[in-house]
Amino acid sequence: MSVNPAPRAYQIVLQAIEEDLRTEKLSVGDQLPGERALAEQHGISRASVRDAIRILDVMGIIKTSTGSGPNSGAVIVSNPSAGISQALRLHLAAKGINVREIVESRILLETWAAQMNPRDPIHAQQVIDRTAVLIMRMDDAQLSRESFHRIDAEFHVLLASMAGNSVVESMMESLRNSISDYVAVSIPDDEAWQPVVKVLRRQHKAIHHAFATGQRERAAQLLEEHITWFYSQTH
Amino acid sequence: MSVNPAPRAYQIVLQAIEEDLRTEKLSVGDQLPGERALAEQHGISRASVRDAIRILDVMGIIKTSTGSGPNSGAVIVSNPSAGISQALRLHLAAKGINVREIVESRILLETWAAQMNPRDPIHAQQVIDRTAVLIMRMDDAQLSRESFHRIDAEFHVLLASMAGNSVVESMMESLRNSISDYVAVSIPDDEAWQPVVKVLRRQHKAIHHAFATGQRERAAQLLEEHITWFYSQTH
DNA sequence: TCGCATAGTATGGTCAGACCACACCTGAAA
DNA sequence: TTTCAGGTGTGGTCTGACCATACTATGCGA
Numbered sequence: 152m153s154v155n156p157a158p159r160a161y162q163i164v165l166q167a168i169e170e171d172l173r174t175e176k177l178s179v180g181d182q183l184p185g186e187r188a189l190a191e192q193h194g195i196s197r198a199s200v201r202d203a204i205r206i207l208d209v210m211g212i213i214k215t216s217t218g219s220g221p222n223s224g225a226v227i228v229s230n231p232s233a234g235i236s237q238a239l240r241l242h243l244a245a246k247g248i249n250v251r252e253i254v255e256s257r258i259l260l261e262t263w264a265a266q267m268n269p270r271d272p273i274h275a276q277q278v279i280d281r282t283a284v285l286i287m288r289m290d291d292a293q294l295s296r297e298s299f300h301r302i303d304a305e306f307h308v309l310l311a312s313m314a315g316n317s318v319v320e321s322m323m324e325s326l327r328n329s330i331s332d333y334v335a336v337s338i339p340d341d342e343a344w345q346p347v348v349k350v351l352r353r354q355h356k357a358i359h360h361a362f363a364t365g366q367r368e369r370a371a372q373l374l375e376e377h378i379t380w381f382y383s384q385t386h
Numbered sequence: 387m388s389v390n391p392a393p394r395a396y397q398i399v400l401q402a403i404e405e406d407l408r409t410e411k412l413s414v415g416d417q418l419p420g421e422r423a424l425a426e427q428h429g430i431s432r433a434s435v436r437d438a439i440r441i442l443d444v445m446g447i448i449k450t451s452t453g454s455g456p457n458s459g460a461v462i463v464s465n466p467s468a469g470i471s472q473a474l475r476l477h478l479a480a481k482g483i484n485v486r487e488i489v490e491s492r493i494l495l496e497t498w499a500a501q502m503n504p505r506d507p508i509h510a511q512q513v514i515d516r517t518a519v520l521i522m523r524m525d526d527a528q529l530s531r532e533s534f535h536r537i538d539a540e541f542h543v544l545l546a547s548m549a550g551n552s553v554v555e556s557m558m559e560s561l562r563n564s565i566s567d568y569v570a571v572s573i574p575d576d577e578a579w580q581p582v583v584k585v586l587r588r589q590h591k592a593i594h595h596a597f598a599t600g601q602r603e604r605a606a607q608l609l610e611e612h613i614t615w616f617y618s619q620t621h
Numbered sequence: 622t623c624g625c626a627t628a629g630t631a632t633g634g635t636c637a638g639a640c641c642a643c644a645c646c647t648g649a650a651a
Numbered sequence: 652t653t654t655c656a657g658g659t660g661t662g663g664t665c666t667g668a669c670c671a672t673a674c675t676a677t678g679c680g681a
Binding site: 161169170172173175177178179198201202205206207209210211212227229230231233234235237238239240241242244245246247248252253255256259260263316317318319321322326 | 396404405407408410412413414433436437440441442444445446447462464465466468469470472473474475476477479480481482483487488490491494495498551552553554556557561
């Protein structure tokens with residue numbers, strides 16, 4: 152039985168970058184040193200540096216692009232939902248978690264966010280205005296189903312953002328992302344989809360109205376019914 | 387402006403494995419084909435295969451080890467909290483999220499889990515018995531602070547598991563993991579730690595008693611006070 | 622002097638091939 | 652039958668190379 156967890160070479164770089172982030176020697180918008188430079192700095196190969204870079208990439212810490220100049224290479228971004236989405240998605244595929252748990256969690260987070268006293272009333276009002284626009288766009292009969300789902304997701308994430316908790320917001324978005332494929336295949340034909348979308352539009356408007364008139368308890372209740380109803384259609 | 391997201395070679399393998407997981411051609415305990423075999427199967431280099439393997443590794447889908455035989459190579463496991471923890475931890479370092487949001491989320495998840503009607507009463511009773519053991523172990527005056535934190539974390543995760551939602555359980559564990567370093571440095575000296583640990587022990591016992599006597603509302607309230615109080619000590 | 626095409630340069634993405642330490646498997650020797 | 656030395660396949664790491672890309676600098680022509 153080996154006690155040594157065999158330290159990986161890429162962790163040298165990973166820990167160094169994490170420390171630089173913590174001490175704000177690196178922050179959003181900054182460029183990371185090139186892979187070849189990092190390899191030389193830490194005395195490891197470029198291949199191992201790339202392992203660390205890849206992890207930061209899928210976790211949504213950086214984005215990478217080729218070429219030279221200020222916008223090339225590895226740039227710090229901040230997209231917390233990217234990594235969480237990927238993790239949930241893979242574990243959903245691996246049967247480590249199931250759809251029931253994801254839906255349950257989504258209801259938990261969204262109803263909590265709805266009932267929270269907004270941390271920033273100005274932002275809350277902006278959310279109400281912007282969601283109104285999204286509702287109008289979802290009324291477009293020409294809208295493709297794919298576009299509808301995208302705007303629908305934006306609608307829910309925006310509402311959740313009112314609570315002013317980016318962890319909850321990211322988890323919400325991740326839960327939504329992780330089952331988007333599942334939703335897409337469960338109602339395959341357009342004929343079954345048309346009546347569903349009509350109900351969704353009505354529900355969205357009711358939810359928005361509750362928010363706009365400050366009925367947060369009612370908004371939470373409508374959200375729960377909305378989510379529960381939608382997933383009952385996908386079985 | 388490039389419209390092509392430039393498909394990465396490693397995604398070929400990643401998608402293939404995800405599909406095999408979804409269709410249960412691969413499940414927990416199975417061995418993945420060797421890296422050299424995967425490279426040849428998909429017509430890409432071993433380096434690109436390793437990118438995919440590395441992602442599955444940090445996401446907690448597989449564990450890798452050297453050597454040959456049935457327990458070597460890449461084996462499917464299921465550790466959803468690994469990937470989420472890593473993501474939260476990095477984004478906490480990158481200032482994409484902050485401690486307040488994590489604590490708030492933790493309270494949300496734990497109080498929800500406490501108030502849920504347990505899906506499995508037998509498991510719930512086992513949790514109550516096992517947490518009693520953990521409480522006794524935390525009473526040991528000789529216990530190192532590190533060990534205390536580990537058992538403490540186990541205590542909370544176990545209670546959250548009563549709700550029977552592995553997404554919530556994983557997120558709980560991840561939130562706890564992501565700030566463990568932060569906690570460790572915020573109360574550095576043992577003299578400040580001793581009075582804190584006394585209060586924690588008392589709170590744990592009260593929480594356990596509330597669970598054991600079926601007072602779930604009260605347990606949730608005590609949990610919220612417990613978490614809030616503890617983090618108020620770390621400022 | 623100004624404008625613009627062109628060569629130069631640095632970037633990440635990919636590949637090929639090599640060597641290592643490790644864990645197991647096999648078969649010969651005791 | 653037991654023991655142990657070699658064989659074999661695994662992931663981990665390294666080196667060095669080539670590619671497409673995107674910015675930068677050069678220098679030519681007007």
